[in-house]
Amino acid sequence: MAMNRFEWASARTAAEGAASGATTVADAMLPVPGGPPGQAVVLKAGGIDLLDLMKEGLLAPRRLVDLRAIAGLDAIAQESDGGLRIGALASLQQVAEHPLIADRARALAEAAGGSASPQIRHVATIGGNLLQRPRCWYFRSIAHRCLRKGGGKCFAVHGENxxxxxxxxxxxxxxxxxxxxxxxxxxxxRIEIVNAGGDVRRPLLDEFFVAPETDVQRENDLKEGEVVTAVLLPAPAAATTSAHMRQSDKQAFDWPIADVAVVLERDADGRCSKASVVLGAAAPVPRRARATEEMLVGEMIDEKLAREAGHAALEASTPLARNHYKQPIFAALVARVLLRAAGQG
Ligand SMILES: Cc1cc2nc3c(=O)[nH]c(=O)nc-3n(C[C@H](O)[C@H](O)[C@H](O)COP(=O)(O)OP(=O)(O)OC[C@H]3O[C@@H](n4cnc5c(N)ncnc54)[C@H](O)[C@@H]3O)c2cc1C
Ligand code: SF4
Known part of the structure; x- marks a missing residue:
């Protein structure tokens, strides 16, 4: 489908981006009852998802405001409190290769480095990656006006799911x-966000994402006129290790059908003192496997425990008609990533 004509502007600072009158892409995609089409101003980083939505005929903005000329917004650096600051414009490739991230947050280096193709990773930014819209094929089809696009039903629940x-x-x-x-x-x-008034907020990413029960038309709590400036990682406790792995459908550069991240803290004797286990491609927002996390605390991680932890991660799963196959994949992947994070895989 041909793209409509649109204007192009370039912001030199995050404040300029915030003051550009930009709305969120989620809002720009909703039908305006009786309103004129194509009036929205939207922000652009690498443009991978944005231009896809425009080519698919799902988004027709009046103006794009490019953020890429904002100086320093791609920097990755350690902060005075020992945490890491990753500028919103850092590319997935920069994130995958940065020595501080490889050293202190291996799960993130592995997740970014395993995403998409090398060409896309060089263009795609970490900020845009977190804000990309979902891949559901009904959502991406102009012929299906589903709930997430302001329509009346979900086509996937009883369809190709x-x-x-x-x-x-x-x-x-x-x-x-x-x-x-x-x-x-x-x-x-945490994610750092500024608005046109110069206010800065830094919610936990976990709380920034929005579940369909709260609002089915948006995936996150970004508001009109807000610009994401950074992703912030807390200083890791001593003896923290992490890992991420994905399972793909085929040997192609595509989104995973399942992915898992594990972060472990361990005592001097090697027992797990804290665990974070998160499932991707599993739920509308990244899914914490709480039962798994709880069963790991106080334990030495070995293969038997890893297998049990994998099964526990499926607690409360409600697969649809065509995606039961994901359950054994997640169980196996949780076990593998756990052993890898524990230095045994
Ligand atoms: C073949 C293929 C395979 C892929 N595989 C994967 C994969 O395995 N895993 C994965 O995670 N992704 C994958 N992707 C998706 C890709 O990584 C994302 O589309 C990309 O990261 C989006 O980043 P961007 O900088 O291009 O964002 P853009 O397309 O520029 O923007 C995306 C959204 O974010 C908003 N935005 C961007 N930056 C800011 C900011 N700083 N402040 C406020 N709003 C902003 C834009 O308005 C827009 O709504 C794949 C893509 C393709 C084409
Ligand atoms: S409402 Fe259904 S069809 Fe629409 S995006 Fe969600 S899963 Fe896909």
Whole structure:
């Protein structure tokens, strides 16, 4: 489908981006009853998802405001409190290769490095990655006006749902599309956001994402006129290790059908003192496997425990007609990633 004509502007600072009159892409995609089409101003980073939505005929903005010329917004650096600051414009490739991230947050390096193709990773930004819209094929089809696009029904719940959610899928069964988000939620990351008034907020990423029960038309709590400036990782406790792995459908550069991130803290004797286990491509938002996390605390991690932990991760799963196959994949993947994070895989 041909793209409509649109204007192009370039912001030189985050404040300029916030003051540009930009709305969120989620709002720009909703029908305006009786209103003129194509009036929205939207922000653009790498443009991978944005231009896809425009080519698919799902988004027709009046103006794009490019953020890529904002100086320094791609920097990755250690902060004075020992945490890491990853600028919103850092590419997935930069995130995958940065020595501080490889050293302190291996799960994130692995999640970013395993996403998409090398060409896409060089263009795609971490901020845009977290804000990309879901891959549900009904959502991506102009012929289907589903709940998430302001329509009346979910086509996937009784339709082609093989790539959909196996948890929390009653209202809308999308899976969250960001692979990096799986690792970032496990690592306890925050997202830094500024608005046109210069106010800064830094919610936990876990709380920034929005479940369909809360609002089926948006995946996160980004508001009109807000610009994401960074992703913030807390300073890791001593003896923290992490890992991320994904399972793909085929040997192609595509979104995973399942991915898992594990972050472990261990005592001097090697027993697990804290565990974060997060499932990606499993639910509309990255899914914490709480039962698994709880059963690991106080234990030495070995193969038997890893297998049990994998099964526990499926607690409360409600697979749809065509995606039961994801259950054994998640059980096996949780076990493998856990052993890998524990240095045994
Ligand atoms: C073949 C293929 C395979 C892929 N595989 C994977 C995969 O395995 N895992 C995965 O996670 N992703 C995958 N992707 C998706 C890709 O990684 C994302 O589309 C990309 O990361 C989006 O980043 P971007 O910088 O291009 O964002 P853009 O397309 O520029 O923007 C995306 C959204 O974010 C908003 N936005 C961007 N930056 C900001 C900001 N700083 N402040 C406020 N709003 C902002 C835009 O308005 C837009 O709504 C794949 C894509 C393709 C084409
Ligand atoms: S799963 Fe969500 S996005 Fe997909 S058809 Fe259903 S409501 Fe729409």
């Amino acid at each position: 093989q790539y959909h959610a196996i948890f929390a899928n009653e209202v809308c069964a999308v899976v969250h599309p960001s692979t990096a988000a799986t690792a970032l939620v496990a690592l306890g990351a």
